[in-house]
Amino acid sequence: MEGVLDAVGPRLRALRRERGITLARLAATTGISESTLSRLESGRRRATLELLLPLARTYDVPLDDLVGAPRTGDPRIHPEPIRRFGMIFVPLSRRPGGIHAFKMIVPARPQPLEPVPQTHEGHEWLYVLSGRLRLVLGERDLTLPPGEAAEFDTSLPHWLGSADGGAVELLILFGPHGARAHVHADPRRP
Known part of the structure; x- marks a missing residue:
């Protein structure tokens, strides 16, 4: 000690x-x-x-x-899923403050939900892993297939859901108070 x-x-x-x-x-x-x-x-x-x-x-x-506390126990992360707005959020990061990472799952529904856009403080980046995501962002109504990404200020009214009633899985990086994820290009590439 x-x-x-x-x-x-x-x-x-x-x-x-x-x-x-x-x-x-x-x-x-x-x-x-x-x-x-x-x-x-x-x-x-x-x-x-x-x-x-x-x-x-x-x-x-x-x-x-x-x-400098020694690492103890099982090194694997066993995140507790969070259920909100009919969706499942699996936290992938545990650091206090800064940008938080989540895997988000929109369960399949026979009848897709009607969008109810919300606002809150922060900045969000998302990447669709599977399914077709419907993103209502202000006046825009977008459909993002697997492999597409979006980034937006969460003070803009927004809503996420399934575009076709099927399940959707995506990765989300959320920065409170407008913190943004920064993507840096490799300076060695032409």
Whole structure:
């Protein structure tokens, strides 16, 4: 236990320097004073949950990574499906904050649902794995077959469902507060 706690400070300092963040900027972001952050990084202050939680949120890393907790148990992820709006969402990511990944399943229905567009804060990217997705986006009514993708600001009224009553499977990346997924081209390709 002592060794784990002693390693937290140097790990925090390395992470801050790796990200190019000053103590002043980190203090402003987390609400933790510069002196406390400095003492924490140098090992003169013990890490507490009250200090580590805002740091994990700011760095967008799991708390276990900050304290160097050893990996335990089964490495496989066993996500709990979430049922909403007659659809199934399987979370594929577990990090706090940032972009969240889901596999979404629209079950087959003999009678397709009537669209009821909704809005919320965020940004969404989706990719159709199987089936035919109906995407109502503002005034547009689109049908996306397998292999097609779409990206949109969720403050625009939108609705997702089956285009033909069959089951649809898709991957979704959702960024709260307008966070967007970034696709970077390979600079080595012409």
